[in-house]
Amino acid sequence: MRHHISEGGGILLDGVNADGSPNTTRARMDYYAHALGWSKAVNAQHVYDAGFVKLREVSLAYTLPKKYLSNSFIQNLTFTAIGRNLWIIDKSLPYGDPEAGLSSGNVQGYQSGAYPSTKDYGFSVKLEF
DSSP, rough: OOEEOOOTTEEEOOOBBBTTOOOOOOOOOOGGHHHOOTTSSSGGGGOOOOOOEEEEEEEEEEOOOOGGTTTSSEEEEEEEEEEEEEEEESSSSSSSSSOSSOGGGGTTOOOOOOOOOOEEEEEEEEEEO
């Protein structure tokens, strides 16, 4: 949705009149709270494509070769590094993680009050006897 604010006052929203002619009627700017904020702006200004591409998890593991464990009671030893929520490669939603939200259930996709998402890193050691 594009809009035009000019020195003539008001705001000219893209669109057409009932007869199909281009909109030339300016709306009062005081109808649009906080420079077109959520409460009175055109709904289309707050709807985004829900598609995204994300590197959600990476796990790298290394198992120590058995020759290093031959004189030990340990059968296998594996080290693993894990990273989660590492990179949002592409998204349409500005300023947020498309998977963050208030809840599950009926408010899925409603992006208000969501906390910033975090990148999580972990490490594990697996011993087999």
